Amino acid sequence: MPELPEVEIVVRSLREDVIGRIILDIKNSWPNHLASVDLVEMRKRVIGSEITGINRRGKYIVFDLDSPDTMIIHLKMTGQLLLQPATSAEGDHVHTTFLLSGDDELRFRDVRKFGRVYLTQKPVEILGQLGPEPLSESFTPRLLNEMLLGRRRVLKPLLLDQHFISGIGNIYADESLFHAKLAPNRLSNTISEDESRQLYSSIRKTLQFAVDRGGATISDYRQPDGSEGEMQNSFKVYGKAGDPCRRCDGIIERVILGGRSTFFCASCQI
């Protein structure tokens, strides 16, 4: 579900409301949610710790604690992190809960249960393989051009590869390729320098535009206060099969690439 913009919104919201709080208790009703240590170990190492920082790396949410441990959460397809009064009704599909000082609970709701909570003293072992952050200063047109030429892979699946660039998912890959006027089945080593520059700027603009709109709510995504994003109203191709292209007289098509639904206009994406 959530891609970089959605995770970024969650992180900003939690950073505002959760930093400085103490984790007082942890509950879990779906053991597979806890990826690196079980509940007993997790409680032993985390209860009593203060949350000192919250950051995003790719689609991972990284909680700094005032202990040697770092807690890392991945929402995968349907995960939500909700900050709610501890006295409020928990609702369905909440599998892991953190009771925080201030009488609020941070609730990890996750319908499909793909999400994961990691606890580690070596976060680099989880985050170290990720590709560059597309919105960071160090991600430059020149770097992207070199990265594309260094591979011979189909463009769309390559954009989804978190080792290549981190944070892009199925929606924003398609939207970025549309804005760059590039066909999703192009091979990366055939992208010209000019096309590469177009792709660079499309990725940056698309992601930043989505962040500015609070992310996209399709079914599950919510901000931690429960509110929805607006970006779903601005999609140009994602989920638009059969619709007229917004840029030319073509029709948006749906194909499968790398096992994922891919929406594009075959007339103007070349």
Add this chain to the structure above:
DNA sequence: ACCGGAGCCTGTTAGC
């Protein structure tokens, strides 16, 4: 190195 498929899970929707 890269690709395709299966697997992890449940809920919703499209099609018959």
Add this chain to the structure above:
DNA sequence: TGCTAACAGGCTCCGG
């Protein structure tokens, strides 16, 4: 209306 199959924002593992 009711059942079944397909599909969903992610990612990892495996075999070829």
